Amino acid sequence: MAPAWGGGVAHVLFEKIARIIATNNERLSIPINHLNKTRIAPTPSGFLHLGNVLSFAITAYLAREKGCKIHLRIDDLDQDRIKKWYIQDIFDTLDFLEIPWDEGPRNAKEFENSYSQLHRINMYHSAIEQLVNNKLVFACTCSRRQLISVDLSNIPCSCFNRQIPLDTKNASWRLLTGDNSKWAVKSYDGRVIQANLPIEMHNFVVKKKDGFPAYQLASIIDDLFYDVDFIVRGQDLWPSTIAQHALASALKEDDFKNITFYHHPLITDTSGKKLSKSAGATSIKYLRDNGKNAAEVYQLIASIIGINETTDNWQLLANSIINA
Numbered sequence: 001m002a003p004a005w006g007g008g009v010a011h012v013l014f015e016k017i018a019r020i021i022a023t024n025n026e027r028l029s030i031p032i033n034h035l036n037k038t039r040i041a042p043t044p045s046g047f048l049h050l051g052n053v054l055s056f057a058i059t060a061y062l063a064r065e066k067g068c069k070i071h072l073r074i075d076d077l078d079q080d081r082i083k084k085w086y087i088q089d090i091f092d093t094l095d096f097l098e099i100p101w102d103e104g105p106r107n108a109k110e111f112e113n114s115y116s117q118l119h120r121i122n123m124y125h126s127a128i129e130q131l132v133n134n135k136l137v138f139a140c141t142c143s144r145r146q147l148i149s150v151d152l153s154n155i156p157c158s159c160f161n162r163q164i165p166l167d168t169k170n171a172s173w174r175l176l177t178g179d180n181s182k183w184a185v186k187s188y189d190g191r192v193i194q195a196n197l198p199i200e201m202h203n204f205v206v207k208k209k210d211g212f213p214a215y216q217l218a219s220i221i222d223d224l225f226y227d228v229d230f231i232v233r234g235q236d237l238w239p240s241t242i243a244q245h246a247l248a249s250a251l252k253e254d255d256f257k258n259i260t261f262y263h264h265p266l267i268t269d270t271s272g273k274k275l276s277k278s279a280g281a282t283s284i285k286y287l288r289d290n291g292k293n294a295a296e297v298y299q300l301i302a303s304i305i306g307i308n309e310t311t312d313n314w315q316l317l318a319n320s321i322i323n324a
Helices: 014-021 050-066 084-096 108-115 117-133 144-149 215-225 235-250 254-258 284-289 294-304 314-322
Strands: 026-029 037-040 069-072 137-140 172-175 182-187 191-196 205-207 230-234 260-264
Touching (some): 037 230, 050 230, 050 294, 117 137, 117 172, 117 205, 117 215, 182 235, 205 215, 215 254, 230 235, 235 260, 294 314
Parallel strands (some): 230 260
Antiparallel strands (some): 137 172, 172 205, 182 191
C-alpha cells in the first residue's frame, strides 16, 4: 500500500518514496539529464480538492527547480462525467491559488476550441488501430461487477479465450499484455526502477465500451504529442506508470521510456482512503466560497500532512515536503 498523509498518519519523508514503491524490484542509478516539460493534468469530473492542489504544487515546484515548462492538459474523454462548470473550476482554482503554467489553454473557451482531447481523437484511434493490426487487443464483455468478483490471482476474465469479435456491441478492448516482463522506469532521484506489471493491470482496457480511448492510451499519446519528459503523479498511479510503459512498448513508442517520473504520497481522509471527487472530498470551491483565502488553503494542507511551519503559498508547501 502506498504511504499517505491524513487520518492521523504521520508525515512520510519523500526520500523514501522510490524505495517503497519499488519494493522487491531491481534498481539502478543513472544521472538525471535536463528536463524540458512537465504537465498538470486534471479531469473535469468534479470540483478540485486538496489532494489535487498538493500534486499541482509539487509539480510546479519541481518544474521551476529544474527549469522546465508546465503544460496544462485537461482530460475530458469521459464525456458522461465531464461538465462545463468543472472545466471552469480548473481555471478558477489555478488562478485562485496562483499556480503557474506555461503552455496550454488560458481559459475554458480556449480549451474547448483548441485543447480538448476530442481534437486529438484521430490520434488515439490510430494508435488503437496499430494495436489491432498487430493482434495485440481482444474484446471483453465482462461487467465491472464481474471483474470485481474475480480472484485477481488469475487472469481477470476469459474473454481472450472466447475470441469475441472486436465489433461486438458493448465490448471494451483490452491490451494483450503477455508474459510478465520487467519495465524500466526512470525515477526523479536518478534511479531506474525495474518493475513487473501489477496483476490488476494485466490485460488492461485501451478502448472503452462507449468507443472512447481509455485513460492509459490517451495519456501516452498526449504526453508524447506535447513533448512531456517529466511526469509528477500520486503513488496510487504507480500501476498506471508500469501499464503505460507496457503499452508504449506495444506501440513502439520508444521515447516514452525516456520520461522521468516522480510519485508522491497522497492525502487521505480520516478512514485512510484517498481523497476523491466522487467521494465528496472537500473542494477548493467550497473553501473559497466560505471565505478561505489561498494562504489558508495551503496551510490547511500542511496541517493535514503534519507540517507545523508557515506554508502560505505553493512554493513553501512543496519545499517543506520535498526538502523535509
